[in-house]
Amino acid sequence: MTFPLFAPAEDPGPSFVALLARLGMDRPGSDLGPAASQGLDGIAHGTTVLAIRFADGVVMAGDRRATSGHLISHRSIEKVFPADSGSGVAIAGAAGPAMEMVRLFQLQLEHYEKVEGSPLSLEGKANQLTLMLRSHLPVAMMGLPVVPLFAGYDKQQRRGRLFQFDITGGRYEEQDHAATGSGSLHATTVMKLRFNDDLDADSALDLAVEALFQAADEDSATGGPDMVRGIFPVLATITSSGFERLPDEDVASRTSVFLDRLSGGAR
Amino acid sequence: MTVPMYVSPEQVMKDRADYARKGIARGRASVASTYSDGVLLCAENPSKTLRKVSEIYDRIGFMGVGKYNEFDQLRIAGVRHADLKGYSYSRADVDARWLANQYAQILGQYFTHEMKPLEVEMLIAEMGTEPDGDRLFHLLYDGTVMDTTSYVVIGGEADVIRERMEASWAVGADLQTALRLAVGALAGPDRNLVPDDLEVAVLARDNGRRAFLRLEGEALATLLG
Numbered sequence: 001m002t003f004p005l006f007a008p009a010e011d012p013g014p015s016f017v018a019l020l021a022r023l024g025m026d027r028p029g030s031d032l033g034p035a036a037s038q039g040l041d042g043i044a045h046g047t048t049v050l051a052i053r054f055a056d057g058v059v060m061a062g063d064r065r066a067t068s069g070h071l072i073s074h075r076s077i078e079k080v081f082p083a084d085s086g087s088g089v090a091i092a093g094a095a096g097p098a099m100e101m102v103r104l105f106q107l108q109l110e111h112y113e114k115v116e117g118s119p120l121s122l123e124g125k126a127n128q129l130t131l132m133l134r135s136h137l138p139v140a141m142m143g144l145p146v147v148p149l150f151a152g153y154d155k156q157q158r159r160g161r162l163f164q165f166d167i168t169g170g171r172y173e174e175q176d177h178a179a180t181g182s183g184s185l186h187a188t189t190v191m192k193l194r195f196n197d198d199l200d201a202d203s204a205l206d207l208a209v210e211a212l213f214q215a216a217d218e219d220s221a222t223g224g225p226d227m228v229r230g231i232f233p234v235l236a237t238i239t240s241s242g243f244e245r246l247p248d249e250d251v252a253s254r255t256s257v258f259l260d261r262l263s264g265g266a267r
Numbered sequence: 268m269t270v271p272m273y274v275s276p277e278q279v280m281k282d283r284a285d286y287a288r289k290g291i292a293r294g295r296a297s298v299a300s301t302y303s304d305g306v307l308l309c310a311e312n313p314s315k316t317l318r319k320v321s322e323i324y325d326r327i328g329f330m331g332v333g334k335y336n337e338f339d340q341l342r343i344a345g346v347r348h349a350d351l352k353g354y355s356y357s358r359a360d361v362d363a364r365w366l367a368n369q370y371a372q373i374l375g376q377y378f379t380h381e382m383k384p385l386e387v388e389m390l391i392a393e394m395g396t397e398p399d400g401d402r403l404f405h406l407l408y409d410g411t412v413m414d415t416t417s418y419v420v421i422g423g424e425a426d427v428i429r430e431r432m433e434a435s436w437a438v439g440a441d442l443q444t445a446l447r448l449a450v451g452a453l454a455g456p457d458r459n460l461v462p463d464d465l466e467v468a469v470l471a472r473d474n475g476r477r478a479f480l481r482l483e484g485e486a487l488a489t490l491l492g
Contacts, residue, residue: 001355003369004347005340016354019347025355107354110477114322114346 016111017104017132043144044073046098048183048215048222049080049090051151051162052191053176054204057239058151058160060088061208063183063216064231065223066095075223080234082243084109087125087152088236092181093167094144101132101146108132122154126163126171134169141167147180153238160238183215183222190214201237205246208235209254213262225255283384287408290386291333296422296453298432299330299390301401302445305471305478306392309449312466320468322479324349326394327363328470332422333387333408341370341389358476363393367404367412375410384408388421394470394478398439420452428452442469443490446482450491462487 004019012018020026049062062079065072074095081102083089089105091098108128113119120128129150136146151162163171164178177191190211199207212233216224225232232251237244297310297319308330310319319338321329323345331338345366353361370389378384391404405413405421413419418436420429431452440448446467454460467487470478482490 001348001352003344003373004351005344005373016350019351020354023351025351103354107350111346111350114350115343117316117318117321 014112014115016108017135019111042068044068044077044095045221046077046079046092046095046181048179048181048187048212048219049092049149050179050184050187050191050208050211051090051149051174051177052195052199052204052208052211053160053162054199054201056160056201057153057237058088058162059201059204059208059235059237060090060149060151061205061212061233061235062090063212063223063233064226065216065221067221070220072223075226075229076231078234080236080245081106082236082245083125083150083152084113084119085242086119086155086238087122087150088238088243089129090149090151090180091146092148092184093140093146097136097139097144098146098148101136101148105129105132121156122152122161125152126150126173129163129165130169130171132169133165133167137168149178149180151178151238153240153242155240158240179211179215181222183212183219186218187211187215201239205235205237206254206258209233209251209258213255213258225252225259283378284409287378287384287386291388291408292423294332294422296420296425296428297330297332297390298418298420298428298449298453299392299403300418300432300436300445300449301398301403301416303398303439303441304473305394305442305469306401306403307442307445307449308390308392308468308470309446309453310466311453311460311464313464314466318466320466320481321346322468322477323366323391324353324361325358325476326470326478327361327366328392328394328468328479330390330392330421331387332389334385337385338387338389341373341385341387344373345370345391363391363402363404364414367391367406367414370406371410371412373410374406374408378409390419390421392470394472396472418449427455431455443492446490447492462491 012022044066046066052059060080064076066074066077080090145167148165154161162174162178176195179187194207216222235246235251295311300307308320308328312319321342323329329342349361389406393402395401403415403419405419418432435448450460467482469480474480
């Protein structure tokens with residue numbers, strides 16, 4: 001590995017992706033050719049993730065299941081990650097490229113912050129993800145799509161903001177809630193009915209638990225709470241004090257309260 | 268026919284060294300010191316935007332004095348190198364020793380082969396998981412590397428400041444003691460440095476993955492007392 005010292009005219013600037021390109025280390029994939037689309041059935045796909053805005057920030061949540069066709073390939077993968085200290089990214093789609101994209105995205109934000117001495121704006125971070133998705137498009141068209149959600153606390157506007165994306169890099173800012181992945185339709189219905197402008201962190205978290213449960217109830221690719229193995233959805237809050245993932249015990253107790261309420265209502 | 272003038276290699280090296288030293292001595296000094304919970308990086312720097320102290324990686328910090336554009340270019344190369352290595356291998360594989368060696372190669376190369384040597388003196392600090400894992404790498408303009416586990420002074424009037432540090436530095440001091448000692452040594456008996464004159468950061472063991480933290484404003488004023 002040579003020491004990355006560049007002449008001023010060849011300097012890649014604060015972008016880590018540009019640095020990789022300059023050194024010829026960019027991600028392989030776009031040159032896979034049509035052969036790559038053969039035999040993709042066995043590749044793991046992540047399913048439902050969502051984000052809900054509340055008074056002081058955003059809640060992000062995701063189920064834990066990855067599927068390969070009709071099979072469950074992983075029961076406890078994670079799809080919600082901190083992007084940096086003040087924002088988070090959640091992914092649905094082909095698990096391998098998605099994880100890689102998250103890793104590169106996290107590094108891109110950190111690299112920018114270190115080289116420039118100050119972090120990107122929230123909007124700037126969302127645009128970085130757009131650029132990554134756009135360069136991933138050829139691979140997505142071969143059958144390996146990645147569809148992320150991005151959410152964070154905007155320190156300039158002092159509120160939580162959330163962004164939805166499509167495989168072309170299209171960026172859509174949502175005001176209240178967003179979901180992506182195979183169970184997103186059902187999760188969205190729940191969020192749409194239950195959302196109101198005065199949600200606090202607690203009720204937003206409970207709403208996320210309910211939305212994911214209903215998505216899992218209707219969609220076979222979305223995993224519900226697994227009481228036997230003690231596997232619960234990943235829940236995180238992003239506020240002015242940063243990204244914070246909830247401990248599993250907290251999610252477990254929210255889930256049991258919700259399940260009690262549900263079975264009580266059915267009786 | 269003109270006869271090329273002969274200059275002895277000793278003279279060439281001496282001239283280059285003098286040139287670099289003069290450039291470095293013009294700037295204000297900086298002090299790095301280990302303390303009980305990490306590494307303290309303290310620079311006399313009235314500018315709030317042109318940084319002398321920076322973050323390289325999770326547990327690695329950087330301090331430079333001399334010509335700003337030169338050490339800043341090296342700093343950015345260090346960040347790039349560390350991020351590339353962490354991306355290609357793993358975050359745990361990024362270490363300060365490798366980085367210090369790379370810097371030494373570059374500085375040595377400039378010193379002997381380029382038109383002018385780099386007028387910089389740098390410090391690479393690495394915080395260990397335990398106090399005895401802390402390392403300070405001190406790099407000179409000619410590529411000389413020295414490593415220590417106590418403290419390093421770089422920049423103008425370094426000798427005097429080093430003597431002041433030597434007089435009171437002790438292993439295992441807390442942050443406040445270490446900071447006051449460093450600021451006192453930088454200031455000397457006749458001056459008083461206030462938070463606005465200083466750029467201070469720590470690599471703190473209790474600060475999570477990215478250990479680098481700037482101490483500014485209120486927090487710094489409280490510590491200085």
